[in-house]
Amino acid sequence: MANTINNIPTISELAAEGKHPEVLFWVGCAGSFDERAKKITKAFVQLLINAKVSFAVLGPEESCTGDPAKRAGNEFLFQMQAMTNIEVLNGYEVKKIVTTCPHCFNTLKNEYPGLGGNYEVVHHTQFLKQLLEEGKLTVAGGSFKGKRITFHDPCYLGRANNEYEAPRTVLEKLESELIEMKSCKEKGLCCGAGGAQMFKDAEPGTTEINIARTEQALETKPDIIAAGCPFCNTMMTDGVKNKEQEGRIAVMDIAELLQQAQDI
């Protein structure tokens, strides 16, 4: 039975019925708790439902991947988180994971295998690109036609894992006008949140990184700043507010853009 908006199972609920999802949606901490990021979660889930993907979430059994602890230098805490998560994932015989967070994506994909967690891990922009290419999702067209969109590369999707094209392919399907910032792809400027910076104040400097990045984005005179990471989303949203442009420019996740293009 396909998932519906009223029926989004956790993996344990499925297991109780003796079923396995094809793919596990790893929601991540931001996607679970942050009010803004929860909207991305909901948009992505809506897309999964539209595409009739058999998926489940871990729900209360999901825990931080350990990425911020690892990047802060606490390898102990990281590995405890990782091993606990791997035990859960292996217990449910998870084969494929999709996640809306590039940090979770990077950690699950690159750092879990060495600790016994071997899964096919994809970022949601890669997954959405595939669904579009397979015709499981179609864009009604219109709503973003001609809109100026600039894409902010998340470091942990781009440089960290060499994925620059999937999010752009999705944006092109929206028939929007994709405008690159002066630093993009391999040279994309960080939003300032990575490496556990999200959870602390920045060191003294002349400006904040998210402001510098927002300025680069604003140079493209965008209608929309597209992001592929809940943390980038927060940083860019704050940057746009700082520049008092929030009435004019929206910061939106690729999933949100695609979901809105579906609704029309």
Next chain:
Amino acid sequence: MTAYIPNIAFAALFIVLVGLFVRNIKRIIRNIRLGTAVNRSDHPKKRWMHMARIALGQSKMVSKPISGALHVIVYVGFIVINIELLEIVVDGFLGTHRVFAPFLGSFYDVLIFTFEIFALLVLISVFFFWTRRNVIRIKRFWKPEMKGWPKWDADIILYAEVVLMTLFLTMNAADFWLQMIAQDPHYVQAGSFPISQWIAPLFDGMSASQVVYVERTTWWLHITGILLFLNYLYYSKHLHIILAFPNTYFAKLTPQGSLPNMETVTSEVKLMMDPSADPYAAPSTEPSTFGAQDVTDLNWVQLMNAYSCTECGRCTDECPANQTGKILSPRKIMMDTRDRLTEVGEFFNRGEEPNNNVLLGNYISKEELWACTTCNACVEACPIAIDPLSIIMDMRRYLVMEQSAAPTELNTMMSNVENNGAPWPFNQQDRITWREELKS
């Protein structure tokens, strides 16, 4: 017997200066071996390709087109002109003159022609390099870590190249002039001199013996200069001309985002998480430091990285923290690592134990380390695959796991992860509240 004095002098000069160079290289290898073990012998084919593409092929250099193109000229010029060096050395030992000429015939003319063209191109490129540094004053060459010796070092290298190329061309000019007057059978007709033939007229009016004197002097100065420059490498950022190759070969091949899991931690965590484990059953592992406080805690590839760095500053240029005025500079991390390693090495050279300085504290500050966003821009930017981020991470590990010296907010984040499974103080049971909110 006196006829052999030049040969003997050359042999002595060559043996002493090459000997010193070998001693210095051995010291560098010894210092690099102070690093901890890391296995980079996997995927040899991939590694050769990586080296061929990035070091040999300069693929990352050209991402900045102007400095990239200039660098490619100097790099190719360096390699090409080194073929001539081989002949000079053979001539020096045997007392011959242009010993390769009879064997190579007209191809010899092609070679000399090429060397001369490259010598001029190198001179032009070096002029532009110097202008970029000293007239245009490109920002990355004037960052705080470039004050003093690093600034001198960069300029000295450029001046040395000008001197060597000028000597080379003057030597050829004198040779060409002597070939033209055809008085001395020693100066056989050999070579093609597209550049130095324009210098040769300066000798008109001089006697043949005076021009021979010029030719001999520049010949000796040129080869002595090259051998001295070889020895200068040890004291300079210029070691990259050698180390760029092993550096790219032994680079990390896994995705840039992957940060290796610490095996020492894995065994402890496994023990901690397995209630049935007998802590005494496991063989006691050697007491090791978690993370890095000093150069000896870093692995040998990281130490080789430090010696390979030529302080171009592309990493620092791309660093978001540096761009926004923080004191972190990935280039400084590499320079500090090298300087501390050199300091330790100097003690060993004298047969003494190193002093009590440490890299983290005496050279690198916590403020620098905590400013990093781990965005990998520095790693991506490096034209020879140096990984400053790995050193930053190892030092953060030391701060957190050995000293519990994380910033307060990060301690809060980590205790949240530990207690609630999220960096914020939310209940794990509430991870799925969005599902209720979504229901229509």
